[in-house]
Amino acid sequence: MKFSFRRLIRPPHVTTGTLRNSFDRRTIVVGAIQGGIGCLLASRMTYLSVFENEKYKLKAESNRVNLSLIPPRRGWILDRHGQPLASNRADFRVDVIPERMTDPDRTIAELGKLLSLSPIAMQDLQDKLDRSHGFAPVEVASRLDWERFASVSVRLPDLPGVVTQRGYSRFYPTGPSVGHLIGYVGAASAEEYEKDHDPVLLTPGYKLGKDALEKFYEKDLRGTPGARRVEVTASGRIVRDLDTREDVPGKTVKLTIDAAIQDYAARRIGPESAAVVVMDCQTGDILAMASMPSFDPNSFSDGIGRLEWKMLSDDDHVPLRNKVLRGLYPPGSTVKPLVALSFLEAGLDPNESVYCGGGLRVGNRVFHCWQRRGHGQVNMAKGIYQSCDVYFYHFAQRIGMDPIAAMAKRLGLGQDFPLPVAGQSYGTVPSPAWKLKKYDKPWQTFDTVNATIGQGYFLVNPLQQAIQASRIASGRIIMPKLIHGHEHEPQASLGVPEEHLAYIRQAMSDVANGPGSAPHSRLPFPDIKLAGKTGTAQVVGLNVGNGKGGLWKHRDHGHFICFAPADNPRYACSVVVEHGGGSGAAYPIARDVLTYMFDKEKGMEALTELEKKWGGTAKERLDARFRAYSAQYGVGAPKVSPEEERRKLQGAEQPDEPRQPINEAQSPAPEPADDTDRPAPPPSPAPTPTPTTGGTPQ
C-alpha cells in the first residue's frame, strides 16, 4: 500500500497509479451515467412528442380555444293577429359566474360602482349570489346603456368571473296585462338544471320559462344555442375570434289571444281583484284571459327582488294567483240559467210559476230571496232575469239535485280542460253522491236549496264560467283553445233541445235589455244586444257583514257571465270580481270589454275616463307602487328564502274547499248593486249565526 502511494506522488511517471486509474474508471462511469440520462431524456422527449402527441395537441387546443355558447333567441309568443305578446329585444347585459370570482366582494363593489346600481339592486344582487350555486351565472344588470356596458367591458381583465354580453332579453310589450297568461322567464335554478342537463341552462344570459305558457312551451321556445370559438390567453383575455355558429331561434307560439282585447280587459279591471275571460263561442278560441292585479313579467326576468316580494305579499289581492284558472268562487246566481235548463230537461213547464213573498220555508228554516219584498208571481224567465231565489228554491226541491249537477257538468263546471297551462283548479259541482263520498254525510234538502243559487259547496273558476256561457250561447260542447291554428272541426251538440236554449237565452237577454236585474249592462249599440246573468256570491254570513261594505275580504264576490250578440252569439265573456261587493262590480267590466270588441274607440273612451280616476294604466300604477315602496322601505325589506319563494309562486291557489262550512241556510246577497231604489238589506234574519270558520256538526 505504502509503496503504491509513493509511486502515485510522482505523476509524470505514474500513468497506471490507482488514483489515476480510478479517475479514469470513474470518469467513464460518470460519462456513462450522463449518456444514460441523455438517452432517457431523448426517449422521454420522443414519447411525449410522438406517442402522446395527439393527446397533448388536443389539450393545447382546449387551452387555446374557448367555446362560449350564445344563448338562443327565445321563440316569440304571438296573438291571433301576429302581434307579439312576448318578444325579444337587443340588450347589453352583465353577469357574474360566482365560481370564477377571485375576490367576490371587491368585484361586486366595483361592478356596483361602474353600473351605478342602487342600494336596493345591490341588495338583491347579494341575495342572488348567496343563493347561487357556483357554476350558474348570476345576472348583475341587463338593459344597460352603451356607456355603462362599455365601462365594465374594458375592465374585464381586472374583474375575473364577470361576463359581459350583447344579447337579447325577453320583452312583454303589455307587461302586467299578460303576466298570468304568458308567465315569465328567469335564470335556471339548481333544481331545474338537475332535471334538464342542457348546457344552455348555464349559459350567461339564458332564461327559461318559469310560469304559464313560457314554462309549458319551454322546449319549443328554447331554440338551439349558437357558439363562438375564441382564442384566449391563460388569463382569459380574448385574443381573436375563430369562428361563430349562429343560434337557431326557438319556435314561435301563436295563441288564440287577441292582444288588444287581453290588454283592454286587464286594464279595465282597474284596482279590483278580478278575472276576465273572453271566448269565441263558436270555436272555443280564448280571446282574452286576464287576471289582475298581476306582476310585470318584464321585471321578474332578473329575479324577484326583496322589495318586489314585499310588494306582492303585502297585496291582499293576491297578485301571484292566476284567478282565471286557480281562483275558485261560489258562482252565485250565475248558475240559474243552467239550473233552469235542467228544470226544462226534467220536464218543468217554464210557465209554471210560484209566488215569491221574499222567502221560502224549507224544513224548519226560512230561506230568503235576495229581494226581501218578494217578486210576486215568478215563472222561469222572470226567475232568471229578476234572479228570483224563491223560484229556484221551490222547483229545485221538486226536481232534485242530480239533474242540476249533471247539467252543470255538461256545461263545463267542475271540469278541467286540455289547455297548455300549469294547473287548473276544477272546483266542485255538488251532488248527493259527491257529498257522501267527500264528507260521509247524506245530502240535505237545504244543500239543494243552497246549490240552486250557486252557494254552498258550489265552486267554479272564471274559465269554467266563460265555457258555460259559450255552451249556453252555442248549444255545442265548446272546448277552450289557447293555441291558434287548430282545425275547427264542428263541435258536438250539447244535446240540449234548441227551444230550451232559446228560452234561456231570451231570459238572459232580458237581464240586460228587458226588465232584468242588470239594465246597465246593456251595450251602447242599438243593434247588438248582450245576454247575461249576474251573480253575487256571499263570502261571509250576514251577521259578519252585509257583503257590500266593510272589510274588503268580507265583501261579496261579483259575477257576470254573458254572450253577445244575443240573437247570434259570437263572443262569450265571464267576469269575476273578488270581493267586489256584488255583481254590480262585475257586469260593467264585461259590458265595456264587449263594447271594446265591437267598437274599439267607444270602449277606449270609457277606459280612458276610468283610468284617469284610478291613476294610470295597470303598468303605471304598478310602477308608481314600486317607487313608493322603494322610497318607504329602501333596503329594509326582509329577505325571502328560496323555500318561501317557491311556496308563494306555486302555492298561489285557493284550496278546493269552500271558505265557509255549509250546513245552514245561506241568505242570498241582494242584487244588483246599482239598483238605486233598492232598500238597504234588513238585519240578518238567519235563524242561526253562520260561523265563518270551522264546521258545526248538525
Next chain:
Amino acid sequence: MSRSIVPEAISRQPWQMLIPLCGLVGLGAAVLYSAAGGSLQPYALSHVVRFCVFLVMAIVISRMSRNLFRMAAYPVYGGILVLLVLVELIGAVGGGSQRWLNLGFMSLQPSELMKPAIVLVLARFYETLPHAMTASWRGLVPAGVLIGVPALFVLIQPDLGTATAVCFGGVVTMFLAGLPLWWFVSAGSALLIFAPIAFFTLLHDYQRNRVLVFLDPEGDPLGTGYHITQSKIAIGSGGIFGKGFGNGTQSHLQYLPEPHTDFVFATMSEEWGLMGGLFVLFVFTVVIGWGMGVARRAPDRFSGLLAAGMTATMFFYVMINLMMVMGLAPVVGIPLPFMSHGGTSMLTNMICLGTIMAVNRWNQGRGSFS
C-alpha cells in the same frame, strides 16, 4: 491541418464544441425572439450579446495559467463565501429571502458563482492532499466542510436547487478524486433513509408541495401542477417537427409559465418539435462529452478534477432543467444553460466552459511540449 493559414490562437480553440454551442445559442435566441412575440427585445438580443461578452471572458479565462488557478482557488472560494454571508446578512436586515447582492452596476447572485468555485477549491484540495490520506477521514471531512458551509448558506436563503447543484458538483469531484466507493454507497443509502425524514421536517411548505405535485401533477391541475402539465402539453403538442417558428400557442397565450427562462425548452419544443429537442440534446452531448474528454486527457490530478467537476456542474443544470420540463423532476428554479434568458446562469456556465477550455489548452500544451 489549416495551421498554416489560420492563426494558431484561433485554430487552437475547441471548434468542434464551440460551433454546435453557437448553434444552440442561436436557437436559444430564436426561441427568445418568438417568446417575446417576434421581437429582439427584451430577450433575444441581450441573450446573444451576453453570450458574446461571456465567450470573450471564457477565452480570457482559458488563457490563464494552471498556477494562477491553483493560487486563486482558496481566495476565490473564500471571497464568494463572504459574499454569501453578506447576502444572508442583508437579507436578514431587509427581511425576507435575499439572493441578490446589488453591486450598483449589476446584481450578483453569489450562490451561482459558488457552483464553479466549489469545484475549483475541491480540485485544489485533493491535489494538495497527500494521496495516502485520500481514503482516510482527512480526505473527507475538510472537503465535506468546504461543500457543507456554502451549501448551508444557500439552503437557508432558501434555494434548494442551487444548494443541490453546489453539492452535486462537489460530490462528483470527490467521487472522481478517488474516495472509497463504499463511502458513496453508504452515503447514498443514508440519503435514502434521511430524505423522507427531511422531506417532512426540513423542507419549506412550497418545496414540499412541489415534490408532491411532481409525484401527481394531475392532482392539482390549476395550482402548482399547472406548470408541469402546461410544459408537457407544450412539448407533446409540438410533435416531430413542431408547430412552426412563432406559432407556439402555449407560450404566446401565456399558458406556459416562464416561457423565456426555466421553461424555454418547452417553448422551443412546441415550435421546433422533436427535431429541435434532439438538436438541443445533441449539442449538450457534444459539449458535455467534450468536457469529459478534456478531463480524461488532463495532464494532472488538479486539471482532471477541475474539468470533470465543471462538466458535471453544467451537466447538472441541463439534466435537472430538462427533467423538470418533461415532467421527470419536480419544479426547481434551474434554467437551461445557453438557452434560458438570464445573466447569472450564463455567467456561471461560461465560467465552467472557460475553465474547461483552459484545461483543454493545458492538455494541448502538454501534448505539444512532450
